[in-house]
Amino acid sequence: MRGCLGEVAEINQNTDPKDAAEESTEQTTKQTYPDIWTELRALRDMVVELNVHVELLQRENSATELTSLGTRLTATESKTSDLEKENADLQTRLSSSESRIDQLERSRLSSMIQMFFFVSSEKPKVAFYTALTDAGTLGPYNTAITLKYSKVFTNIGNAYNPSTGFFTAPVKGVYNLQFTAFGIDAGVTGVYVYKNNQRIMYNLEINNSNYVPEFFTKSLVLELTAGDVIYLVLPSGYSIYDDIYNQSTFSGSLLFTL
Template sequence: MEFRTLLLLTLLGLSAVEKALGQRGDTDIREWLTAKEELIKKFEDKAKDVERWQSDVEALEARLNATVDEVTRQKAEVEKLNKENEGLRMRLNATEKEIDELKQSSGKGSPQIAFSVSLANFGEIYKGPCTDKVLIFKRIFSNTGDGYDSDTGVFTAPVSGLYYFSFSTYGYNTHVVGAILIKNGVHQISTFDYPSDDGSDGSSNSAVLQLAAGDKVHMELWDDGRVFDNLNGHTTFSGFLIFTV
């Protein structure tokens, strides 16, 4: 706008000077003025073009600045996402490593130990009363880990851990019916029933014991006690490792 104003003022000033200095005829003056007016109009049109171009340049510059700002913002966002992805990748790698370690430890540190036996492996057995009160269970349903000895009736812990034991006893009313779970010579839990008029008695019990490797667990009769078993498996003894410690 300043350029256009300055241009017009300059042309008007030249026109005034020429009018003052030149003494021409009316026709020459009109032609001269017409030419000047046309020249002024051309300059005005050029000035308008310049202003329009300047406006376009300013608009383009504004859009360019906005684009630069948007690119800068997006770049910052991408960097932020890259950092978050890197953190997620690190946590994922750590989780995968923990899973692999758990798989390896579960395969190496959890031995499979379990047994289940009953007193009679054929016919019928009445055990007791007797001096040697250890119950030797001969019928073996399972003995994974070979912790149970069918010759002695003793389970020996292959590894240290928590073990679950359960047993059942059955007998008739002529004697005390029941048995005692013994760990390293010490009574733990038992079943017991006095002689009665009901003909027969059966009961069961269970416990979780912490054993060190080499600890021994077995079953014994009560004094003057008796139990009965046949292939129906009335008098039984079972145990398994829950987890190592």
């Protein structure tokens, strides 16, 4: 055995230095490679960790942006709600103003109507002027007839009716009435004045000669109630004359109301 160990030692002593260097390098490499892989793995883990961190940051930024957008959206919705409330308030005020204006217009119109009727009722306008006929002589007749003054020149208030010969008082008041009776043939010219069914005046003129004009004019101031009727009647056996010159007339007007 000593011989064997001696041989081994000898072999070892006779080993080539080059081989020894290669062996040393191989050992060093074997030691270095594991360190590099460790570092690479560490770098990989670091990169993964950084990626995760970046993704988390991105998510946080996205969440922050979403939160910011949500906040801005909420603010916008709140502002929109405020604007809608303000608009509703303006609409309410506008409707109220329109209603107020409508009430004022109605009140003003009502006041104007009341004033119109007040003025109208206090001082209505009534006046008429008429002439009898263009036919010449009327009468004498066997019965009394109501004279219908057919030529109407003025009829303010439409109180005179040419179809009946009646003047109808539209309001209670004091009226001035006037008539002229003209005759040109021999005979008697005369006129009755009636208020409703009551005769209140009788006038006549006797003409003894043909073609000699005779006439008379009378006026009356009467207190009449609304609906009272005034008209003229030609008595039986009497005559009256009129032509284009309007010699026989009937007229009247309201002096004042009562």
